[in-house]
Amino acid sequence: MQTFVGSSLSKDAKAAVAEATKGLTKPNMILFFSNYDMLKDITGELKAAFPDVPTIGTCGISYYDKQAGDNKLVVVGFGSDAKVKVGVLRFLSTAPLYDIMGLKDAIKEVAPGDKDTICLEFCTNDEERLVTTMNVVLSHAKTALVGGTVFGVSEGKKALVAVNGELYEDACCFAVIKNTTGKIRTYSENIYRLSAHSKRHIATKVNIQTKELVQMDNKPAADVYANELGVSKSQIVDNVLENPLGRILGDEVFICSQYGMGANGSLINYKRFNENDTVSILKLQDYQEVNDETRNKIKNENPKISFVLSINCIYRHMLFEQKNHLGDFMNDMGSLGKHVGVVGGGEQYKTQHVNQTMVCAVFE
Incomplete structure (x- = not known):
C-alpha cells in the first residue's frame, strides 16, 4: 500500500501542518496524532489544506523516526490503492448504537475482501460497550478491529477525537481501510x-x-x-x-x-x-524475547511490508522507559519497515478491550 509519513515539531499549527504534509499529494485518507493543546487548531488546518480528504486523528505520544513524544505532529497519508470510509460513533456512554448505520454503510461501501481490510478506531471512553457495538457489524464482515483509547489529554480537559475537521467527545473515530494491492494483517503482543x-x-x-x-x-x-x-x-x-x-x-x-x-x-x-x-x-516475561517472536512472525507472514501502525499501551511505554528498552523497541519495530506508533490508554483488538498490550496492523 502506498503511504506517506511526515512530522513536525513546530508549535504553530499552520506551520506544523505545512511541514508534516510537505510532499503529500492527493491522499485517499489522512490519519494524524498531535499534542492535545494543538489538537483543535491542527484539525482545522488539516481540513483547510485537504478539504475533501477523509481524516481522523487524536492526541497522544507518538513513535516515529526513532523518537517518542507528545510534542509533535505526525501525519500518515494513505495513497490511491487504499479504499477508505471514515466516520464517528457518538454518545458512547449512553447510546453507542446511535451512529451504527454509519459503520454499516462504511463496510458496505468499502466491501472487505479476504484479510485486506481493517477497522481502525480511537475512542474516548466506554471501551467494552464500544467493542461490542462495533462487532455487531464487523463480525459479519469478517473485518478485524484495531484501536486504542485516547491518552495524553491535558489535566482537567476532556478526551477528543477528530473526524473530517470536527472534534467529538464521548465518541469514537473510525476508518474502514481496504488495501486493494495486498493484505492487511493484525497482531497483538502480550508480555x-x-x-x-x-x-x-x-x-x-x-x-x-x-x-x-x-x-x-x-x-x-x-x-x-x-x-x-x-x-x-x-x-x-x-x-x-x-x-x-x-x-x-x-x-x-x-x-x-x-x-x-x-x-x-x-x-x-x-x-x-x-x-x-x-x-x-x-x-x-522476557519482553525482548517476546518482541523478537512478534517481529519474526510478522516478517514470516508479510514478505513485502509497506507500513506498520502500532498502538502501545501507556503501561508498556512506562515499563520500557524504566528498563531503558524504549529505544530498542522503536528501533526493532522500525526494522520491519515504515513504522508509526501511538501510545494508548487501552487497546481494542478484534472482539476485546485489553490493557498493557501492543496491537498493530501490518500493510503489504
Missing part, C-alpha cells in the same frame, strides 16, 4: 503470561460500572492478590508493571490493569471483569 504455577480464581463479586473486582473466591480481591504474591496491599497498584491481573477465556489471556483499591479490598481496573470470570495474576 505478561501465566506462569507454570499460576493459580486460577473465580470472580465471585464485581462492579461492572466501576470496573471493580470486588471478590475472588468469595474473599476480598486485594487480600487474594497480596497473599498469593507475598506483597503488602499497599504495593498492589504499583506492582501492575510486574504482575497485572488477567481475564482467562479458554486458551486466551486478556490483561486487566489494576490502578486503584477500593475501601472494601476491591481492585479497580481499566478493563472490567464479569461475575464468574476466571482470573489469574500474570507475570512479566
Whole structure:
C-alpha cells in the first residue's frame, strides 16, 4: 500500500501542518496524532489544506523516526490503492448504537475482501460497550478491529477525537481501510503470561460500572492478590508493571490493569471483569524475547511490508522507559519497515478491550 509519513515539531499549527504534509499529494485518507493543546487548531488546518480528504486523528505520544513524544505532529497519508470510509460513533456512554448505520454503510461501501481490510478506531471512553457495538457489524464482515483509547489529554480537559475537521467527545473515530494491492494483517503482543504455577480464581463479586473486582473466591480481591504474591496491599497498584491481573477465556489471556483499591479490598481496573470470570495474576516475561517472536512472525507472514501502525499501551511505554528498552523497541519495530506508533490508554483488538498490550496492523 502506498503511504506517506511526515512530522513536525513546530508549535504553530499552520506551520506544523505545512511541514508534516510537505510532499503529500492527493491522499485517499489522512490519519494524524498531535499534542492535545494543538489538537483543535491542527484539525482545522488539516481540513483547510485537504478539504475533501477523509481524516481522523487524536492526541497522544507518538513513535516515529526513532523518537517518542507528545510534542509533535505526525501525519500518515494513505495513497490511491487504499479504499477508505471514515466516520464517528457518538454518545458512547449512553447510546453507542446511535451512529451504527454509519459503520454499516462504511463496510458496505468499502466491501472487505479476504484479510485486506481493517477497522481502525480511537475512542474516548466506554471501551467494552464500544467493542461490542462495533462487532455487531464487523463480525459479519469478517473485518478485524484495531484501536486504542485516547491518552495524553491535558489535566482537567476532556478526551477528543477528530473526524473530517470536527472534534467529538464521548465518541469514537473510525476508518474502514481496504488495501486493494495486498493484505492487511493484525497482531497483538502480550508480555505478561501465566506462569507454570499460576493459580486460577473465580470472580465471585464485581462492579461492572466501576470496573471493580470486588471478590475472588468469595474473599476480598486485594487480600487474594497480596497473599498469593507475598506483597503488602499497599504495593498492589504499583506492582501492575510486574504482575497485572488477567481475564482467562479458554486458551486466551486478556490483561486487566489494576490502578486503584477500593475501601472494601476491591481492585479497580481499566478493563472490567464479569461475575464468574476466571482470573489469574500474570507475570512479566522476557519482553525482548517476546518482541523478537512478534517481529519474526510478522516478517514470516508479510514478505513485502509497506507500513506498520502500532498502538502501545501507556503501561508498556512506562515499563520500557524504566528498563531503558524504549529505544530498542522503536528501533526493532522500525526494522520491519515504515513504522508509526501511538501510545494508548487501552487497546481494542478484534472482539476485546485489553490493557498493557501492543496491537498493530501490518500493510503489504
